[in-house]
Amino acid sequence: MEITEFQEKLLQKAMNAGFKEAEVYYEHAESFQCMIYDGEIDSYETSEDGGLSLRGLYNGKMGYSYTEKLDDDSIPFLIDSAKANADVLDEDDGTDIYEGSNEYDDHKFYSEELSNVHIPNKIELIRSIEEKIRAYDPRIVTLDYCLLQDFSGERSMANSKGLSLTEKKNGIIIFISTVVKDGEEMKTGSYINMTRDFSSLDADEIAKEAAEEALSHLGEKSIPSRKYPIIMRHDAAASLLAIFAPIFSAEKAQKDQSLLKGKVGMQVASNFFTLLNDPFHPDAMSGSNFDGEGVATKKQSIISNGTLETLLHNRKTAKLEGCETTGHAHKASYKSTLSIAAQNMYIAPGERTKVDLIASVTEGILITDLSGLHSGTNAISGDFSVEATGFHIKDGKIASPIKQMTIAGNFFDYMKDIEETCSDLHFLPDGYGSPSLLVKELSVTVD
Amino acid sequence: MIKQSIIEHVLEAALSTGGDFSELFIEDKYVNSMELQSGKIEKSISGRDFGIGIRIFSGLQSIYTYTNDISEEGLLLAAKRAALAIKGGVTGTVHPLQKETFNPIHKISQMPQTVEHARKAAIMRQANEIARNYDERIKQVGLRYLDEEQNILIANSEGKFVEDTRVYSRLSIQATASEGNELQTGFYGPGAHAGFEFMENLDLGHYAGEAARIAVTMLQADECPSGKFPVIIDNEFGGVIFHEACGHGLEATAVAKNNSVFANRIGEKVAPDIVTYIDDGTLPNEWGSLNIDDEGEKTRKNVLIENGILKGYLIDKFNARRMNAEPTGSSRRQSYRFNPTSRMTNTYIAPGTSTPEDIIASTEYGIYTKYMGGGQVNPATGDYNFAVAEAYIVKDGKIDRPVRGATLIGNGAKTLQLVDRVGNNLAHGAGMCGSLSGSLPVNVGQPMIRVSEITVGGTKGE
Numbered sequence: 001m002e003i004t005e006f007q008e009k010l011l012q013k014a015m016n017a018g019f020k021e022a023e024v025y026y027e028h029a030e031s032f033q034c035m036i037y038d039g040e041i042d043s044y045e046t047s048e049d050g051g052l053s054l055r056g057l058y059n060g061k062m063g064y065s066y067t068e069k070l071d072d073d074s075i076p077f078l079i080d081s082a083k084a085n086a087d088v089l090d091e092d093d094g095t096d097i098y099e100g101s102n103e104y105d106d107h108k109f110y111s112e113e114l115s116n117v118h119i120p121n122k123i124e125l126i127r128s129i130e131e132k133i134r135a136y137d138p139r140i141v142t143l144d145y146c147l148l149q150d151f152s153g154e155r156s157m158a159n160s161k162g163l164s165l166t167e168k169k170n171g172i173i174i175f176i177s178t179v180v181k182d183g184e185e186m187k188t189g190s191y192i193n194m195t196r197d198f199s200s201l202d203a204d205e206i207a208k209e210a211a212e213e214a215l216s217h218l219g220e221k222s223i224p225s226r227k228y229p230i231i232m233r234h235d236a237a238a239s240l241l242a243i244f245a246p247i248f249s250a251e252k253a254q255k256d257q258s259l260l261k262g263k264v265g266m267q268v269a270s271n272f273f274t275l276l277n278d279p280f281h282p283d284a285m286s287g288s289n290f291d292g293e294g295v296a297t298k299k300q301s302i303i304s305n306g307t308l309e310t311l312l313h314n315r316k317t318a319k320l321e322g323c324e325t326t327g328h329a330h331k332a333s334y335k336s337t338l339s340i341a342a343q344n345m346y347i348a349p350g351e352r353t354k355v356d357l358i359a360s361v362t363e364g365i366l367i368t369d370l371s372g373l374h375s376g377t378n379a380i381s382g383d384f385s386v387e388a389t390g391f392h393i394k395d396g397k398i399a400s401p402i403k404q405m406t407i408a409g410n411f412f413d414y415m416k417d418i419e420e421t422c423s424d425l426h427f428l429p430d431g432y433g434s435p436s437l438l439v440k441e442l443s444v445t446v447d
Numbered sequence: 448m449i450k451q452s453i454i455e456h457v458l459e460a461a462l463s464t465g466g467d468f469s470e471l472f473i474e475d476k477y478v479n480s481m482e483l484q485s486g487k488i489e490k491s492i493s494g495r496d497f498g499i500g501i502r503i504f505s506g507l508q509s510i511y512t513y514t515n516d517i518s519e520e521g522l523l524l525a526a527k528r529a530a531l532a533i534k535g536g537v538t539g540t541v542h543p544l545q546k547e548t549f550n551p552i553h554k555i556s557q558m559p560q561t562v563e564h565a566r567k568a569a570i571m572r573q574a575n576e577i578a579r580n581y582d583e584r585i586k587q588v589g590l591r592y593l594d595e596e597q598n599i600l601i602a603n604s605e606g607k608f609v610e611d612t613r614v615y616s617r618l619s620i621q622a623t624a625s626e627g628n629e630l631q632t633g634f635y636g637p638g639a640h641a642g643f644e645f646m647e648n649l650d651l652g653h654y655a656g657e658a659a660r661i662a663v664t665m666l667q668a669d670e671c672p673s674g675k676f677p678v679i680i681d682n683e684f685g686g687v688i689f690h691e692a693c694g695h696g697l698e699a700t701a702v703a704k705n706n707s708v709f710a711n712r713i714g715e716k717v718a719p720d721i722v723t724y725i726d727d728g729t730l731p732n733e734w735g736s737l738n739i740d741d742e743g744e745k746t747r748k749n750v751l752i753e754n755g756i757l758k759g760y761l762i763d764k765f766n767a768r769r770m771n772a773e774p775t776g777s778s779r780r781q782s783y784r785f786n787p788t789s790r791m792t793n794t795y796i797a798p799g800t801s802t803p804e805d806i807i808a809s810t811e812y813g814i815y816t817k818y819m820g821g822g823q824v825n826p827a828t829g830d831y832n833f834a835v836a837e838a839y840i841v842k843d844g845k846i847d848r849p850v851r852g853a854t855l856i857g858n859g860a861k862t863l864q865l866v867d868r869v870g871n872n873l874a875h876g877a878g879m880c881g882s883l884s885g886s887l888p889v890n891v892g893q894p895m896i897r898v899s900e901i902t903v904g905g906t907k908g909e
Contacts, residue, residue, distance in 0.1 A: 037704065044532040045511040045786060048525070049498060066494035068515045069475075074495070081493035088564035090487035144706045144827050179706065179827045188827050225673050255484055256587045257623065259630060335478075337490045372832035375821030376854050380623055380630045385671075385854040385904050387823070387832035404830055406673075406854045406904025445673035445904035447856060 003028075003070075006052070007158050010075055014056050015160060017079045019063075021097040022056035022160045023294075027334050029153035034123055036130045036146045041123065053334035054078045057096060058086040066334045095316045100163040101296035105289050107280045110168040111196040115152060122148055125203060126174065132207035133178055137215055144188065145177040157294050165290050171196050173429060174206065178214035187401075189214025190369070194285050194429035213368075216391075221400045223392050225446050229364035230407070230439040231357060231393070234426035236367045237434035241347065244411045245432065246379045248275075248302055249328075249340040250317035257380055259412055260308060268308045269415035274348035275303035277312070277328075284344035286431025292331030292338050300326060302345070303415075312340050346433030350421035354436045357422055359396040365444060366391045366398065367407065382411040388444075404447040414439060448473050449499075451544055453519050454602045457501065458541045460526040462604060465536035466503040466510070469526075470603040472741065473499050473517075474783040476595060477560050483571045483590040486579070491564065500783040501526050505533040509765050511786035542606035549745060553732045555614045557643040559594035567592055570618065570646045574655040578622045581659035584666060586630075587623040588659075594643070601743035609743040615888060616645045617734070617877065620655050624662035631668075631851070633661025634820075634836065638734040638877035638888060645732070661818060661837045664849050671838060671853035671905030677813035678855065678901040679806055679841060679868075684819050684876030686795055686891035689724060691822040691831040692859030693717075694891075697751050697759075698777075699766035699789035700883055701826040708829045708860045709757060717757045718863045721799050724752040726761055728776060728792035734877035735793040735890040737779075742787060744776040751794075763789040781885025788884045795892030799869025803895045806868045808844040814853065814903055815839045815846055821878065822855075829859040852906035862898055870895035 007024045014022040028050035035043040053066035063086030067074045126148040134140060152170035157163065176191040191210035195201065232240070246252050253261040260268060269275075279287035279297040291297055293315055301309050313321075314329035317340065330341035358366065369389040376386035385408035392399045417440035427433035454471055461469035475497050482490040498515035499522065512529035514521060559567075571590045578588040595615040602608045617638030624631050635658040639645040680688055693709070701707035709717065718724075728737050728746025737746045742764050750758050762770060763778035766789055780787035807815065815838065822833025835853040839846045875892035 041508055041532070043509045043511065043786060044529075045513075046525075046528060047513045047784065049513060049515050049784070051494075051496075051515070053494075064490075064492040066492070067497070069495055069497040069517075077495065084564050085491035085493055088481065088488055088491050088568050090489070142704065142706065144701075144704070177827070186828050188825055256625065256630075257589075259628070335492075335494055335496075337482075337492050371825070372821075372823040372834065372854065375823065375834040376832065378632060380632050383852050383906065385834065385852045385906060387830075387854065387856050387904075404856050404858075404902070406832065406856055406902075408673075408852055408854070408904055408906040410906075443673065443904075443906055445856075445902065447902045 006070055010054060010078065011158065011160055013075055014054060014079055019056035019058050022054060023097050023157060024052060024054055025157050025331065025334050026050065026052045027153060027155045029151060031149065031151040032119060032122065033147065033149040034126060036127050039127065039131060051334040054082050056082055058083050060092040061086040061089045062095065064337050094319055097159045097161055098163065098294045098315065099161040100294060104296045105280060107287065107289055109287060110170050114170055114172060114196055114198050117198045122150065125201060128203040129176065129207050132203055133211050136207060136211040139180045139182050139215060139218065140178060140211060141181045142179045143176060144179055145175055147175045149173045163294050165294055167289060171285055172198060174201065176210045178210050180214045180218055182218045185218055185220065187214060187217040189217060192429060217389065217401045219400055220403045221392065222403045222446050225444060227441040228444050229361060230442050231361065231364060231366045232437045232439060233366060233368045234424050234434050234436045235428065236370050237347065237437045238426065238428045238432045239370055239373060241434055242428065242430055242432035243373045243377045244379050245342055245345060248312050250311040250313045250321065251340050253311055254317060254320060259382060260311065263308050264310060266308055267306045269303055269306040270418045271306045272350065272421055273303055273306050273415055273418050274301065275345065276301050276348055277342050277345045279343040281344045284427040284431050284433060285429055287343050291327045292329035295325055295327040295329060297327040297343055312342060314338060314340050344431045344433065346425065346427065347421060347435060349423050349425040349435040352422055354422050354424055357420060357436065357438055358393055358398065361393045361396060364393045365402065366393055384409060384411060402446060406445045408443040417441065448475055448600050449517060453522065455541055455544060457522045457526045458602065458604050460523050461501055461503045461530055462539050462541065463527065464530040464533045465538050466505045466530060466533050467537055467539040468504040468604055470502045470601065471499060472783055473600040474597065476597040479559065479594050481567060481571065481592040483575055485587065486575060488568050488571065496782060498783040501529055502786060503529055503533065504765060505536045507769055508533065509786065513783050539604050541604045544602055544608040545606045547607065547609040549738060551738050552729055553640045553736055553738060555642040558596060559614065559616060559643050560596050562643045574618065574620055574651045577651055577655035578620060578659040581656055582624065582663045584624045584626050584663055585622050585659050586625040589621040591619040593617045607743050609739060611738050613640065613737065614642050616641055616643065618646065618649065620658040622659040622662040624666050626666050629666060631662050631665035633658040633665065636877060639732050640734060640736045641732045664837060665851050668849035668851040671850040671903065673903060673905040675900050675902050677810055677897060677899050678903065679810060679813060679815045679895065679897045680819065681817050682870065682872045682894050683874040684878065684891060685816065686876065686893035687819045687822055687833060687878065689796055689893065690791065690794055690891040691824040691833055692862050693724065694791050694794050695824050695826050696829055696859055697761055699760055699762040699770060702760050703766040703769040706827045712757050715757050716755050717860065718752055718755040719866055720755045721869045722752055722755050722863065722866050723797035725750050725797055726777070726791050726794040730793050733793045733875060733890050734888045735791065737792060740776050740778045741780045742774065742778040744774055744778065746776045746792060749775050749777065761789045761791060763787060779884060779887050781887055785884040790882060790884060790887055791880060791889050793875060793890035793892065795873065795875060796869060796894065796896060798871050798873040798894045801868045801870050803870050803872055806870055806895055806897050807841060807846060810841045810844060810897065813841045815841045824859060831859055832856045854904040855901050856904060857901050862901060865899045866896055867899045868897035
């Protein structure tokens with residue numbers, strides 16, 4: 001059955017079954033993935049899949065259901081399940097189905113050029129990267145991941161109020177983890193890059209960066225455990241921001257799950273800290289022209305020179321506070337209920353380069369990677385205590401890599417302790433971005 | 448779910464270019480999840496996941512494709528598209544499919560799909576009341592209810608044809624306590640490979656009460672000191688330390704390519720005599736249990752380390768080729784979207800002889816971790832980290848004051864050597880484990896153990 005036909009049929013049947021309003025959301029995706037091990041294709045994957053969800057207002061409450069099996073039998077399953085899910089809710093969701101914004105940006109998240117790259121060319125690229133890394137230095141013993149993945153997808157939303165939106169997206173990701181050994185010392189370094197521009201992927205450059213990242217960690221030394229000034233490299237800073245992003249959700253604040261509750265208009269971070277959300281940023285990959293409810297997205301500032309300007313809202317949280325939605329309703333997939341999330345949230349860059357910043361530090365630590373973020377952080381209390389990889393800075397220079405260590409602090413203090421932002425804004429594949437940051441101090445425990 | 452003749456055609460099409468083994472994994476899964484916040488059922492969603500994964504081996508190359516187009520044409524197209532990745536080789540043949548049967552170990556008495564939402568919601572409300580009434584400082588309780596019915600069919604070119612139904616139930620409880628400008632949380636997430644009977648028999652007073660107690664206790668906790676200390680790790684979810692510190696390093700995913708400190712060391716002493724480490728997918732109705740793995744192999748009890756000697760690894764069919772070894776019933780995948788690989792099921796340290804009281808009484812100064820959070824390991828180096836949810840200082844053989852913000856770091860192989868006490872109170876805890884083949888239900892378990900020295904990263908800058 002054609003999807004538009006199925007969507008229309010489902011909407012019609014849902015309305016007949018007693019739904020006052022309804023929305024059908026559909027996703028379809030294709031992907032290719034290849035892993036290389038010692039010159040050979042170790043794994044090769046392709047896929048084509050999708051699914052569809054029903055969201056509808058039934059007796060004043062919002063019911064949800066989804067299926068990956070699209071046939072006539074699925075229609076009663078979707079309708080009956082959505083009704084049962086609406087019935088069990090304790091209160092009405094406070095929202096209805098959205099009739100649509102006046103205007104939508106038509107930003108492109110899909111590269112025709114990328115979609116025309118043939119599989120053998122992609123395999124050749126990743127194979128060549130692996131070969132170059134293995135040949136780069138005798139201390140490189142192996143690669144425990146050498147992966148290329150590309151994806152393309154389409155999503156569409158149609159509802160009983162006449163709104164109909166579609167969007168296409170694609171991208172390619174390279175992920176490499178290099179294992180290096182010198183005597184008894186063994187280290188790994190990872191490299192990740194996501195782009196829509198296949199021609200920007202240069203095997204020599206990628207191999208060099210991936211190899212150097214791993215090699216740089218050899219020769220580790222221990223330093224005393226205490227508080228140190230910290231330079232968070234852009235990628236480590238962005239990963240910490242991503243983990244604590246729920247503190248900016250109005251939904252969390254309304255449920256006493258964010259300490260930013262009631263802080264709009266107040267100073268919550270240092271003057272150097274400006275936090276932006278830009279669905280259309282050219283270097284970032286998690287943008288979209290419409291949010292999970294169909295609301296048009298836009299660029300906006302969340303924190304401006306330390307002052308909290310707004311939290312992230314969807315239509316439900318905005319209604320509760322009597323404000324406008326900020327277009328941050330998030331539907332992770334057809335399998336999810338609505339939540340709130342940013343689209344390309346990043347810390348605004350400053351003037352100086354990272355090298356200049358390091359040169360200005362008498363003694364401190366450069367952090368290049370954080371590990372255990374999903375367990376060592378608490379977005380409710382703001383506390384974090386996580387494993388870190390990094391380097392000792394002495395007299396403005398990198399002195400040596402540091403043995404296994406943890407850094408600990410509280411994210412709400414951390415935002416206030418940012419003393420400078422560098423010029424090197426960098427985005428992670430999940431759309432969170434940051435430049436390298438100078439942080440006043442954090443507790444460091446070294447093995 | 449699909450006609451046997453179609454399955455045979457697809458298995459044949461997959462071998463048309465020189466593959467030597469082909470397999471189909473068909474999944475039809477029903478999911479219900481509900482969330483309670485602020486005392487109200489706020490979210491509820493039901494769905495059906497449905498799709499097919501086709502896997503082909505050609506020597507040491509593994510090809511995987513998945514789709515949810517289950518028409519015969521769709522499946523043949525997917526199989527042929529995957530087969531295109533293979534160029535030459537010894538073409539395998541498809542043996543006639545022989546339906547295998549087995550006696551299910553994990554009995555399900557109430558299929559969750561047959562239970563109305565209201566009864567599920569009632570369990571959540573009850574847990575909410577218990578946690579809220581625990582202490583006036585409990586300001587928020589979040590509950591997540593999940594049930595799944597996963598119907599699978601596995602068929603391969605060796606003639607295997609086997610079906611199973613797996614049922615999962617889990618209740619996750621998060622309590623938030625607040626005082627002044629401070630918020631602290633406590634979490635407990637019991638789960639089982641069982642039906643709604645698991646929810647009805649669940650000791651909510653214990654689980655919801657503990658989530659609330661942890662949150663309130665952490666409000667009064669000091670910041671954890673940093674340094675190297677003896678660490679006593681309590682039973683149940685405490686086993687996450689060995690899940691991270693050595694379990695992942697014993698998976699064929701890491702061992703087959705020598706990316707593990709435990710590779711090529713069978714028969715060697717890797718731990719003190721008191722350490723025996725087991726992965727057992729047959730424990731009745733445990734969260735990580737299965738009747739058959741995701742390649743259709745029966746699960747079993749795999750002794751990995753016995754009295755300190757490395758005895759075995761967790762091996763899937765593909766890595767078995769590289770390792771020249773037999774699969775161990777350990778191949779798992781989150782769904783048809785994942786190429787399966789070797790994973791843990793219910794992994795635990797076997798009980799020893801020390802009593803928990805003796806272990807604490809014999810510790811002059813150290814850290815006692817009552818509940819652990821999650822963790823992470825770098826399998827290549829064995830370096831791990833994990834978070835502590837509830838910890839105390841132990842002083843002069845007694846549990847002293849609670850501390851918070853502790854993270855334990857170290858190297859798995861080294862930490863294993865430093866285990867100096869193993870208690871007699873084995874228990875298991877439910878968790879989710881993320882790795883190459885997706886996020887999977889696993890149990891981690893152990894009795895109380897003591898490690899003579901672990902680096903503790905705390906927030907107290909001293």
